[in-house]
Amino acid sequence: MQKLPLSLARPGMVLAKAVARADGIAVAAQGTELSQALLDRFDTMGVDAVVVEGNPVDLEGAAGDMSYEKRAERLDHLFRKHAGDKWMQQIKKLLYDYFKLKAAGLAAARAAAEPPREG
Known part of the structure; x- marks a missing residue:
C-alpha cells in the first residue's frame, strides 16, 4: 500500500483505501481501478492524495529520498x-x-x- 499525491497516480492503479471528499463523503471505493476520468474528477473535487495497492511508484531520488x-x-x-x-x-x-x-x-x-x- 502506498499513499501518493494525486499528481503521481496513474490509470490502472487500484485503490487500497476508499477516497473521500473533504466533507467525508466517499467518492470511490476500495478496490476501484483508477481511470484518467476518475483522476480528473478527484482533481476537480480537491482530492490531493490517494492510497493505492502495492508500491507502484519508486520514490527513491524524489524529495522523499533524503539522507x-x-x-x-x-x-x-x-x-x-x-x-x-x-x-x-x-x-x-x-x-x-x-x-x-x-x-x-x-x-x-x-x-x-x-x-x-x-x-
Whole structure:
C-alpha cells in the first residue's frame, strides 16, 4: 500500500483505501481501478492524495529520498525558533528518531538486496 499525491497516480492503479471528499463523503471505493476520468474528477473535487495497492511508484531520488544527515539538518532549521519550547523539542526528537530508524531500515533492505559476496 502506498499513499501518493494525486499528481503521481496513474490509470490502472487500484485503490487500497476508499477516497473521500473533504466533507467525508466517499467518492470511490476500495478496490476501484483508477481511470484518467476518475483522476480528473478527484482533481476537480480537491482530492490531493490517494492510497493505492502495492508500491507502484519508486520514490527513491524524489524529495522523499533524503539522507538521514540532510533530514537532521532540515529538522534543525525547521525547529530553530523553538529552542526553548520543550514540547517542540520533544517532537523534533521523535522526528530524529523516526528518520534514524527509517534510514537503518533502508540500509538493511539495500544490504539484503545485494548479491552475496564470494570470498
